[in-house]
Amino acid sequence: MDWGQRNFKSRLVVAGGKMVNIFLSNIRIQDLFGKVVDFKGPMNGGKSKGVYNELKRANYSGFGFLAVNSALNSRDGANISIDGGREGSIRALSAMRAGEIREHFIAARDLVARSRGRTVDYQGLTLRTDLPLKVVAMDEKNLFCLDELAAAETLEFLQWAKSEGLYTVTSGLEFDFRQEAFAHVRASYRATSFNINVDPVCQALVEEQVCGSAAIHSQRIWSRAHLQRLGLGEFIKEDFGHANKAHEKLFSGHVAAPYFDKTVYLEDEANGSVGYIPVCDSCSELPFKEKTHDLYAQFRGGLDEAAVAVIRAKGALENGIVDFLLNQDEGWVRNDGGLFVPVSYHKNRIGTFSRV
Numbered sequence: 194m195d196w197g198q199r200n201f202k203s204r205l206v207v208a209g210g211k212m213v214n215i216f217l218s219n220i221r222i223q224d225l226f227g228k229v230v231d232f233k234g235p236m237n238g239g240k241s242k243g244v245y246n247e248l249k250r251a252n253y254s255g256f257g258f259l260a261v262n263s264a265l266n267s268r269d270g271a272n273i274s275i276d277g278g279r280e281g282s283i284r285a286l287s288a289m290r291a292g293e294i295r296e297h298f299i300a301a302r303d304l305v306a307r308s309r310g311r312t313v314d315y316q317g318l319t320l321r322t323d324l325p326l327k328v329v330a331m332d333e334k335n336l337f338c339l340d341e342l343a344a345a346e347t348l349e350f351l352q353w354a355k356s357e358g359l360y361t362v363t364s365g366l367e368f369d370f371r372q373e374a375f376a377h378v379r380a381s382y383r384a385t386s387f388n389i390n391v392d393p394v395c396q397a398l399v400e401e402q403v404c405g406s407a408a409i410h411s412q413r414i415w416s417r418a419h420l421q422r423l424g425l426g427e428f429i430k431e432d433f434g435h436a437n438k439a440h441e442k443l444f445s446g447h448v449a450a451p452y453f454d455k456t457v458y459l460e461d462e463a464n465g466s467v468g469y470i471p472v473c474d475s476c477s478e479l480p481f482k483e484k485t486h487d488l489y490a491q492f493r494g495g496l497d498e499a500a501v502a503v504i505r506a507k508g509a510l511e512n513g514i515v516d517f518l519l520n521q522d523e524g525w526v527r528n529d530g531g532l533f534v535p536v537s538y539h540k541n542r543i544g545t546f547s548r549v
């Protein structure tokens with residue numbers, strides 16, 4: 194990256210939030226060919242809106258696009274939606290891996306090039322044949338980076354799109370609800386030309402008013418019913434007051450989800466009992482983060498079944514944390530022939546960490 198680009202990039206980032214799009218719209222679409230623009234920020238913060246605006250702008254500039262969402266995102270289905278479709282929606286394909294996006298793009302581009310009518314159908318998407326297919330969008334990029342191989346495939350796809358001279362627009366989370374790197378998504382950033390931080394308004398209530406600071410975290414909240422179902426009602430008493438998408442203040446009914454909650458909930462699995470709100474650093478809450486790390490530290494030298502049973506017997510909270518630490522999907526503690534020890538990691542080829 195030369196200095197001109199570097200200065201330009203910092204201007205984009207400093208502007209923050211929605212202002213950034215004004216800067217981005219000053220760059221012609223054709224000047225973004227061979228570039229990757231990534232919108233990143235907390236959940237429900239307007240990342241998809243950034244993608245949506247760029248795709249609309251591509252059409253107005255005389256170019257066609259192909260939009261792809263993760264097949265794991267059952268909330269929006271095969272769409273890139275703003276506020277669940279209330280403020281706009283663009284039809285998209287669903288894919289599990291980035292390699293599929295590349296195959297779809299090549300097939301759709303060929304179809305557009307050889308079709309005679311004004312529009313052509315590609316797997317349910319209506320593509321204009323008079324607009325050359327030059328833009329590709331990948332929503333929920335973090336869900337295409339859940340393991341090392343998937344992230345390597347995503348990186349490869351982005352590099353391919355650049356070499357093909359496409360304008361690639363991506364969006365996704367950089368961090369999970371624990372404010373830790375979301376799986377292997379960071380490996381994809383080396384292919385990004387411009388990172389655009391979308392910082393929405395913190396929706397937590399402070400002294401009965403919306404906080405209003407720039408939000409940088411995804412606060413996970415549980416409904417009280419979910420808290421009771423998990424038997425943790427006595428441990429998290431304080432409500433997490435916040436404003437919902439309709440800007441209504443909710444003073445009760447939800448709590449901050451504990452640090453030891455599972456990392457990934459799929460939308461239908463969450464079923465209204467788990468939600469996210471954008472919050473600033475001072476409003477964010479991660480109950481039992483210290484306690485989880487204290488219990489984890491006890492596994493460093495290895496614990497046998499009997500020692501684990503002693504911890505579990507202390508109560509529902511300890512039992513819940515041990516369940517989390519021992520969950521194979523989470524990667525904290527493994528059973529090594531009857532001895533419970535920390536999972537070991539090695540540095541991998543894409544610059545993240547994989548289990549040994």
Ligand SMILES: [Zn+2]
Binds near residue numbers: 395473
């Ligand atoms: Zn705040």
